[in-house]
Amino acid sequence: MLDKHLMKLRARDTVSADEERVVRGLISETRVVPAKTTIIRAEQRLATSTMLLDGWMCRYKDLSNGQRQITALHIPGDFVDLHSFTLKQLDHNIMALTRCRIGVVPHDRLLAMCESHTHLTRLYWFATNMDAAIHREWELCLGRRTAIGRIAHILCEMHARLKLIGMTHGNWFAFPLTQLELSEATGLTPVHVNRMLKELRERGIAEVRGGEAVLHDAAALEALADFNPTYLYLNPEPQ
Amino acid sequence: MLDKHLMKLRARDTVSADEERVVRGLISETRVVPAKTTIIRAEQRLATSTMLLDGWMCRYKDLSNGQRQITALHIPGDFVDLHSFTLKQLDHNIMALTRCRIGVVPHDRLLAMCESHTHLTRLYWFATNMDAAIHREWELCLGRRTAIGRIAHILCEMHARLKLIGMTHGNWFAFPLTQLELSEATGLTPVHVNRMLKELRERGIAEVRGGEAVLHDAAALEALADFNPTYLYLNPEPQ
């Protein structure tokens, strides 16, 4: 159940048997949420965090005119709102993109962990800092990359992140975002996303449709995206 | 020396006398860095973090074609790269925008703090989560706000953050970014930033020039920016 989460932790540092026991004890219950449902709203007071066990989720913020920006994507093994442990309430909403299975983690269990397991605390601190690193890369995307570069970049990033948890099969992976959602993540319009996907397809670089993605020419895609995976911190750096 | 930093910590939670002593003991030395110098480069291995004592700094990322995105602005009292404590190396560069005075904080002192002061650890974890919250708001800016909205938003944000450390005088504050730097923060061109600043000036909303900003009509500016300061977590939420 927590295998992908532990896989992700262990990709960056060692996790002792005792620590694994503590991690496994964090979840008080599991729940299933249907696709396209907002499970947490901004400014709502929170006493639990959410571990994503299966499915895709996103964080998003809206402008008062209804425009939406997806600020992060989450895949199995991600602690979707670990930051609510210190922030107490979020500045954004959290939505299930697909049907999801989640683990509920009470903040008092995290607090107990902080008091007794300082190394594990730093591992989770690291995890929230990694979220921030991804946010920064997205700022670069939204501020400076071209439309096709943004699409290419998100495909490269998700491929790398999914690979880490064993959810890719070579160049193929499940990619459940609709073109509307992809446009909300890349700061484009759905119409323009459609055109850019068509271009990637016609140039033989990548195919994205029907909830799946195939990266036919990863090198060309990375060049388009100006992709440098350093920001994903894929190499272990013990705490 | 650390007054602004402590002011910021205490705006969100109580800091005991013992904790204050620990905080004051974090800095091993202070240094002065000239304006327009990059003090930390991405992927460089780090053993210290940087506390900004005086002046403005920024974090930025470059695309390989030379395009630059400033991903965060820092003002006195900010822990500019506290996240390097868990990340070990950064995914971005750090530059002094003005002449700055900085405090050097060795990671081993932070490690010692983590082992002995769990509440303080959570305060600093909170601080890095707040940085991420600002990143998310900037994603919304870059992805969805109009040019004038982005400029207006950055003015609102910096006014709020500077006010917290007592560096505003009513609607006036020092704003040392050049129009080029402002364009790099907002994902625009310097020429267009210039026109938007002119528009704000001509509409009697705000004046930005000569390293200073005056918000003549804060309400109009906030409306343009669609500004909601919730993401700055200005209300105390004890850890």
Next chain:
DNA sequence: CGGTTAGTTGAGCTGGATCAAGCGTAGTGG
């Protein structure tokens, strides 16, 4: 006083937005 950096303005262009129509397919209910 010549060089450099920051800011300003005009003219024209273009990447991505907007508006609008149509298609394919998976429900759904009669």
Next chain:
DNA sequence: CCACTACGCTTGATCCAGCTCAACTAACCG
């Protein structure tokens, strides 16, 4: 079994916010 609906995707035509290119001013500084 088929009409109806809804949603996601596709395509064309047109528009415009912000970009590009270029020239000029102002302040500062060695």
